[in-house]
Amino acid sequence: MDELDRRILIETIRLGSQDRNEKTFSLNDIAKNLSLSENDILSRFPSRSSLIEKATEMAFTSEMRYLDDLNNRSLSFEAWTNRVLDYFIFHKEETFFVLNFGKGLARASLSGADLQQYHDSMTYWGKRILCYFALSSDEEYFFVWSATFRSFVYAAANIMRGEYLDTPENRKFLATLIGHGMNSFMKGPRL
Amino acid sequence: MKIESGKNSLENILSKSVDILSASDPQHYSSLEMAASLGMSESDFLALFPRKESLIQECRTFLEKDFFVRAVASSQNGINFEATFNALLDHYIAYPTFIRFALSYDYVFPRRELPADYAEYKTMVIEELVKPLDQIRPVKGDLEMGYQLTDHWVRDLILDCELIIDGVVPDTPAMRHLMVKAIEDGLFSFNKIPGTPE
Numbered sequence: 311m312d313e314l315d316r317r318i319l320i321e322t323i324r325l326g327s328q329d330r331n332e333k334t335f336s337l338n339d340i341a342k343n344l345s346l347s348e349n350d351i352l353s354r355f356p357s358r359s360s361l362i363e364k365a366t367e368m369a370f371t372s373e374m375r376y377l378d379d380l381n382n383r384s385l386s387f388e389a390w391t392n393r394v395l396d397y398f399i400f401h402k403e404e405t406f407f408v409l410n411f412g413k414g415l416a417r418a419s420l421s422g423a424d425l426q427q428y429h430d431s432m433t434y435w436g437k438r439i440l441c442y443f444a445l446s447s448d449e450e451y452f453f454v455w456s457a458t459f460r461s462f463v464y465a466a467a468n469i470m471r472g473e474y475l476d477t478p479e480n481r482k483f484l485a486t487l488i489g490h491g492m493n494s495f496m497k498g499p500r501l
Numbered sequence: 502m503k504i505e506s507g508k509n510s511l512e513n514i515l516s517k518s519v520d521i522l523s524a525s526d527p528q529h530y531s532s533l534e535m536a537a538s539l540g541m542s543e544s545d546f547l548a549l550f551p552r553k554e555s556l557i558q559e560c561r562t563f564l565e566k567d568f569f570v571r572a573v574a575s576s577q578n579g580i581n582f583e584a585t586f587n588a589l590l591d592h593y594i595a596y597p598t599f600i601r602f603a604l605s606y607d608y609v610f611p612r613r614e615l616p617a618d619y620a621e622y623k624t625m626v627i628e629e630l631v632k633p634l635d636q637i638r639p640v641k642g643d644l645e646m647g648y649q650l651t652d653h654w655v656r657d658l659i660l661d662c663e664l665i666i667d668g669v670v671p672d673t674p675a676m677r678h679l680m681v682k683a684i685e686d687g688l689f690s691f692n693k694i695p696g697t698p699e
Contacts (some may be wrong), residue, residue, distance in 0.1 A: 329613075330614075415610075443688075444693070444694050452670070454691060458683075458688060464610075467611040467612075467613075473611065490688075491686040491690065495650055496639070497638075
């Protein structure tokens with residue numbers, strides 16, 4: 311990937327993070343913002359969907375590398391959840407872009423190849439990031455990691471858009487919910 | 502075309518609209534195409550839904566209200582959360598377009614900005630879902646906590662449903678149990694390597 315590829319992908323993430331159902335970005339928007347022509351972009355990325363796919367991969371991989379690196383720091387679970395949340399909040403555009411275009415998140419993907427790639431990638435990173443766990447199969451790594459990952463992304467999004475305040479209490483709530491589940495907050499005996 | 506008055510005709514239109522919207526990008530349909538797909542004239546369609554947003558909002562509310570009734574009934578009839586979760590999963594797997602519509606348009610999935618009518622939506626969720634569920638199994642905290650917990654498990658239910666519909670995970674009792682375990686008991690209910698950080 312050269313510098314121009316990178317600039318195009320970063321601009322895609324920036325514009326895609328602002329996507330709304332009634333308004334999405336075009337190749338022309340990216341081209342205009344970078345003083346390029348649409349053909350300049352198409353000569354590097356054959357279509358809008360391939361550009362989005364590459365940008366999603368770039369954003370997701372950078373998130374996973376950061377989380378993988380956190381494992382070298384021997385953090386407590388609560389400290390780990392804070393660092394994960396900090397990352398997603400600090401990388402606001404990346405987070406909203408992944409929310410808008412990432413597989414297994416807010417939009418359905420109908421492509422079998424995309425879904426297989428999503429499954430394999432999530433399993434790979436799940437095994438690395440959940441290295442303190444001894445899960446029984448790839449299926450468990452895939453599922454547990456995808457469920458954990460999406461909880462962080464949604465929590466960060468809700469904080470950034472003002473639905474939840476970023477307070478120590480709310481962060482503790484999130485850590486308990488992810489770590490120990492909804493039953494931690496229920497009254498009475500488990501049903 | 503004269504629009505029949507009555508609940509069923511509007512529900513029918515909304516249900517068909519959900520099918521159409523769930524399979525298309527909102528940028529790429531016109532009111533004329535929507536009307537034709539629904540067997541209506543464009544003028545009748547626009548009289549009902551003057552803007553795309555009003556159609557989406559009506560469809561969203563239609564699905565949400567249906568979900569609230571089902572979720573509360575399943576909780577009342579079910580022996581535990583797992584039974585409720587499975588009953589809802591069974592139902593929605595049979596309606597993939599409802600799930601796909603929710604993924605794109607429901608407010609349970611956050612977008613960059615809070616929608617202008619989010620407060621209204623939240624009040625509706627609290628009144629029609631959180632409070633009835635709290636009567637069945639109360640949470641330790643206030644309604645805000647109940648809302649956050651409901652928000653979490655409903656989102657997980659929809660996403661888990663989509664994983665099954667897409668064939669990304671198998672629809673087996675073991676996988677469903679895993680889904681419930683992740684929601685109810687969290688990460689630490691899974692095997693941890695002894696001696697690792699707490």
